[in-house]
Amino acid sequence: MAQGSKEQRRKKVVEVLNKARSMELMAIHQYMNQHYNLDDQDYGELAAKIKLIAIDEMRHAEMFAERIKELGGEPTTDLASKVQKGQKVEAVFSFNSNLEDDTIDAYNQFLLVCRENGDSISMKLFETINDEEQIHFNYFDNVSDHLKKLGAAYLAQIAGTPADTGPPSKGFVTGPAA
Numbered sequence: 001m002a003q004g005s006k007e008q009r010r011k012k013v014v015e016v017l018n019k020a021r022s023m024e025l026m027a028i029h030q031y032m033n034q035h036y037n038l039d040d041q042d043y044g045e046l047a048a049k050i051k052l053i054a055i056d057e058m059r060h061a062e063m064f065a066e067r068i069k070e071l072g073g074e075p076t077t078d079l080a081s082k083v084q085k086g087q088k089v090e091a092v093f094s095f096n097s098n099l100e101d102d103t104i105d106a107y108n109q110f111l112l113v114c115r116e117n118g119d120s121i122s123m124k125l126f127e128t129i130n131d132e133e134q135i136h137f138n139y140f141d142n143v144s145d146h147l148k149k150l151g152a153a154y155l156a157q158i159a160g161t162p163a164d165t166g167p168p169s170k171g172f173v174t175g176p177a178a
Contacts (some may be wrong), residue, residue, distance in 0.1 A: 009117035014073035016110035017064050017122060019080070020129075023103055024061035026079040028054050030099070033083055034092050035163075043089060043155065044163035046143070050096075051165055053136050060129050067125055089155065093144035100137035104130055 031054035038047035065075035087095060107130045114123040146154045 009119070010071050011073075012117050013114050013119045013122050014068055014071050016113045017068045017071070018073065018076040020107060020110055020126070021061055021064040021068065022076050022078045022080040023106065024057050024064060025077070026081050026083065027057040027099065027103070028061065029079060029083045031057065031096070033085055034087065034096070037087070038089065038092070039163045041089060042160055043158050045158050045161035046089070046092075047163040048165045049139065050092075051163070053139070056132055056136065060132070063125060063129065067122055071119075071122075090147055090151075093140050093147060097137060097140040097144050100133055100140055104133050104137060107133065 031050050035047045035051040035054060038044075038050065068075045084095065107126045111123050111126040111130070114120070114126060
């Protein structure tokens with residue numbers, strides 16, 4: 001276990017939780033930008049899946065924020081990096097696959113920081129979220145492979161599909177979720 005006072009150890013954990021939160025916030029913005037662009041290009045099915053993944057990332061950002069607050073820290077609102085805008089559909093999925101792969105690697109390192117500093121709750125949080133990031137990676141990597149192998153034929157099959165992701169989620173104005 002790492003040396004130092006409980007406060008020093010807690011500070012190290014809050015630091016990696018905030019790094020992870022900033023990565024999630026960037027992913028939310030990136031994926032929503034891609035969602036809108038793919039929808040505009042009439043690739044509704046792809047847009048809908050990316051929107052749902054962005055919602056997963058929103059949940060992750062909130063989970064990190066809640067843990068940061070539990071530890072007495074202040075959740076960051078900074079994005080880990082700049083959003084890449086105007087990506088071609090052929091580039092989106094390999095980009096996202098790499099982003100998720102880097103996230104999984106980083107979260108595995110952050111998990112070790114939590115373990116070294118005696119925080120099993122934050123460690124488990126990284127394990128849980130990493131399981132979902134792996135699912136995102138698998139999806140993005142699969143679509144990327146289809147695009148590389150099938151190209152225009154794959155995109156033609158998806159063109160004109162609906163972007164609907166189901167009934168609108170309830171928010172503050174429309175009332176709490178059932």
